[in-house]
Amino acid sequence: MSPTNTIWPDHPAPKAVTAWVETLFSLLDSKDPSAPEKVAALYVEDAVVYGMAGKAVGTEAIVKARQNSWAHMDSRKHEVLRVYSSKNDFSDLLLIGRLSAKFKNGKEVTDDFIVRLVFQGDTGLNPKGSLYQIWADSAPWVKVIQGN
Numbered sequence: 777m778s779p780t781n782t783i784w785p786d787h788p789a790p791k792a793v794t795a796w797v798e799t800l801f802s803l804l805d806s807k808d809p810s811a812p813e814k815v816a817a818l819y820v821e822d823a824v825v826y827g828m829a830g831k832a833v834g835t836e837a838i839v840k841a842r843q844n845s846w847a848h849m850d851s852r853k854h855e856v857l858r859v860y861s862s863k864n865d866f867s868d869l870l871l872i873g874r875l876s877a878k879f880k881n882g883k884e885v886t887d888d889f890i891v892r893l894v895f896q897g898d899t900g901l902n903p904k905g906s907l908y909q910i911w912a913d914s915a916p917w918v919k920v921i922q923g924n
Contacts, residue, residue: 783858790900793866797893801854812842819905820896826909828917848921852877867903869893875912883920887913
């Protein structure tokens with residue numbers, strides 16, 4: 777993820793929040809074997825994470841979901857294009873982004889997504905995600921995975 781291209785609200789976001797977002801999407805694009813645990817560590821223990829593969833509740837489920845995230849892909853790149861905040865402390869965000877992926881079957885997909893991200897804790901010091909919900913059109917992804 778390239779944070780320099782992301783448009784944030786005029787009201788300055790806490791550095792801890794911008795770093796959290798950058799870290800999350802860098803980890804989501806990483807094949808590092810420790811990435812699933814690092815992703816889970818960004819969240820509170822009972823966080824709810826809705827990904828393209830479904831819902832994961834709690835640290836263990838988030839790790840497991842992330843371990844399976846590379847089953848069909850060779851590479852992927854998330855770009856967060858714009859961030860909106862419904863609260864002055866940036867504890868409730870809406871992100872608009874784009875995901876490009878190359879699959880093991882040689883096909884590629886690029887599509888837009890929207891994420892709602894809710895934090896617990898002091899967003900100025902050490903925010904922890906408590907909710908991650910993604911909305912995206914899954915049809916292109918399913919089609920590619922099925923080889924169509």
